[in-house]
Amino acid sequence: MTKTAVAALAGLALLTAACGGTTSGPEQQGKPVTGGTFTFAIPADPGALDPAQGVLSVTNNVLSMAYDTLVAVDESGKIVPSLAEKWDVKPDSVTFTLRKGVTCSDGSQLTPTNVADNVNHIADPATKSPVYGVMVPVGMKAEADDAAGTVTLSMPQPFSFILESTRTMYIVCGKGVKDRASIARATSGSGPYQLTEAVPSDHYTFKVRRDYTWGPAGATAKDLPETLVMKVVPNEGTSANLLIAGSLNGALFLGPDRTRVAASPGVTKQELRTNTGQFFYHQGEDRPGHDPQVRKALTQALNLQELSAVASGGTGRPATGLVLEPRPCQGDSVTGHVPGYDAAAAAAALDAAGWKLGADGFRAKDGKRLSLRYMYATTRGSNYQASAEYMAEVWKKLGVEVKLNGVIDTKLSESLNATQDWDVVWLPIGVTLPSQLIGFLSGPSAPDGANFAHLANKRYEDLVAKAGKLSAAEACPMWLESESALFEAADLVPVVDYTALLAAKGATFRTIAGSPVATSLRLVAQ
Numbered sequence: 001m002t003k004t005a006v007a008a009l010a011g012l013a014l015l016t017a018a019c020g021g022t023t024s025g026p027e028q029q030g031k032p033v034t035g036g037t038f039t040f041a042i043p044a045d046p047g048a049l050d051p052a053q054g055v056l057s058v059t060n061n062v063l064s065m066a067y068d069t070l071v072a073v074d075e076s077g078k079i080v081p082s083l084a085e086k087w088d089v090k091p092d093s094v095t096f097t098l099r100k101g102v103t104c105s106d107g108s109q110l111t112p113t114n115v116a117d118n119v120n121h122i123a124d125p126a127t128k129s130p131v132y133g134v135m136v137p138v139g140m141k142a143e144a145d146d147a148a149g150t151v152t153l154s155m156p157q158p159f160s161f162i163l164e165s166t167r168t169m170y171i172v173c174g175k176g177v178k179d180r181a182s183i184a185r186a187t188s189g190s191g192p193y194q195l196t197e198a199v200p201s202d203h204y205t206f207k208v209r210r211d212y213t214w215g216p217a218g219a220t221a222k223d224l225p226e227t228l229v230m231k232v233v234p235n236e237g238t239s240a241n242l243l244i245a246g247s248l249n250g251a252l253f254l255g256p257d258r259t260r261v262a263a264s265p266g267v268t269k270q271e272l273r274t275n276t277g278q279f280f281y282h283q284g285e286d287r288p289g290h291d292p293q294v295r296k297a298l299t300q301a302l303n304l305q306e307l308s309a310v311a312s313g314g315t316g317r318p319a320t321g322l323v324l325e326p327r328p329c330q331g332d333s334v335t336g337h338v339p340g341y342d343a344a345a346a347a348a349a350l351d352a353a354g355w356k357l358g359a360d361g362f363r364a365k366d367g368k369r370l371s372l373r374y375m376y377a378t379t380r381g382s383n384y385q386a387s388a389e390y391m392a393e394v395w396k397k398l399g400v401e402v403k404l405n406g407v408i409d410t411k412l413s414e415s416l417n418a419t420q421d422w423d424v425v426w427l428p429i430g431v432t433l434p435s436q437l438i439g440f441l442s443g444p445s446a447p448d449g450a451n452f453a454h455l456a457n458k459r460y461e462d463l464v465a466k467a468g469k470l471s472a473a474e475a476c477p478m479w480l481e482s483e484s485a486l487f488e489a490a491d492l493v494p495v496v497d498y499t500a501l502l503a504a505k506g507a508t509f510r511t512i513a514g515s516p517v518a519t520s521l522r523l524v525a526q
Contacts, residue, residue, distance in 0.1 A: 034223070037225060038521050039229040040228070041239045041242070041248050045058075049186065049198070053129065053131070055131060057430060063189075065192070068189065069169055070083050077326025077327075082215070083115070093162065104188060106175055108173065118172055133450070134439070165435070168432060185200075190214070192221045193209065203229055204230040220519075224519070225522070244264045249505060250507060252502055266506075268505070269504075277496040277497070277498055279492065280491070282422055282425075294350065298346070298400070298490075300339045301346035308496040318334070320333070323434050372424050373403045374388055374392060375424070405421075434479040435464075441460065441492075505526070506526045
């Protein structure tokens with residue numbers, strides 16, 4: 001993976017609005033309204049709108065309005081047809097037969113060559129796409145047969161999630177295929193909406209395509225709102241005010257404003273499980289976290305149940321894994337695999353590792369103080385800072401010096417990649433397949449690769465190598481075990497599964513991964 005991918009992980013984690021699961025979404029009573037404008041709040045500007053560069057969840061939320069994927073998922077998480085009406089899966093390839101009559105927003109026909117060009121463009125090293133290895137598996141190639149109406153995606157060896165990986169590949173068609181610069185602030189897709197106005201950091205306006213008839217499960221644009229506005233609202237308090245006042249039809253709330261939103265008359269709501277909250281230890285050779293005894297001791301010193309409550313403001317749930325719901329591999333990879341809370345054992349472990357407590361209250365070894373630089377994002381709310389302060393206080397009692405380093409998102413990305421100026425980082429992750437994590441949790445270390453924490457867990461590497469060559473069903477026990485191997489070594493420490501409140505007013509819609517499903521948007525009379 002590229003250096004860009006390291007920054008991509010930071011962006012994916014820190015700006016994510018991604019919520020696990022496919023839900024029915026908030027439903028409101030009332031007569032459906034034809035036409036009109038549906039307005040949804042997004043927490044940050046999506047940036048460049050080329051799907052080959054779309055690493056942020058907020059970006060993909062916007063792209064999902066204008067672009068289709070080869071397959072989709074239903075409310076149970078089952079793969080269902082979308083642009084592809086059927087497929088033939090082999091261990092190292094999948095051949096899709098495309099629907100007939102699908103058109104792009106410029107009126108041109110969607111072809112298998114269009115689909116192949118998307119995959120091969122991302123896989124081309126010259127593109128430097130940050131989604132290569134995440135949304136498009138490393139080594140994937142595409143070959144089209146326009147006469148037969150098929151496109152084949154292949155891998156150099158068997159790959160567990162060769163079909164499932166295509167549910168997140170947005171397909172560019174029309175003029176955007178050859179002119180990628182044209183879709184930096186525009187869209188060129190086959191989806192039910194087309195972007196008509198982009199005002200960065202303010203709003204993105206879409207118009208419905210009434211000729212859209214090829215959505216999953218026969219979805220059409222017949223009853224969709226005429227206009228869709230994705231409004232950039234970084235402050236959740238502002239989103240709450242706008243939703244309660246009726247200026248927004250939908251928004252996600254992760255912070256304390258969710259309480260007053262939930263209590264507001266006329267607002268329907270649903271709780272969703274969001275991305276996982278965890279922290280990493282830097283394992284470079286010159287870092288305290290390089291020693292597994294130190295990592296285990298630092299983890300044992302923390303009451304993770306208390307930390308979970310601090311990190312989520314009391315709204316989280318026990319962490320059960322690293323992949324969002326609906327997971328392709330169901331199961332709990334966390335319970336029983338994280339070093340348990342034992343302050344006395346933590347102190348004894350540091351003593352045994354040579355870190356002795358001095359008269360100044362801090363531990364030292366060979367004349368060097370045990371000191372940690374803890375990095376977190378200041379732009380993700382007060383709970384991140386509260387978590388950092390809680391952990392610093394616990395570790396201080398253990399005799400560890402902790403220097404808190406709160407930074408904005410861009411600085412965090414820079415530190416993960418270039419400066420490597422951290423020892424512990426709080427970095428939530430939101431991915432839909434375990435294979436999407438491999439480059440971040442193994443392989444070349446930053447700044448030469450995406451392995452920002454310099455992890456080297458041979459058991460994890462062996463398990464994912466074996467799992468990747470099996471079918472998804474056969475491989476699931478290994479994928480779960482690979483996560484557990486990371487937790488047992490305290491390579492990273494899962495703390496909490498965040499939850500969010502999905503709220504609506506004057507509207508109804510379904511969600512996938514916290515993003516409104518474009519074909520499900522409906523306005524209702526209030």
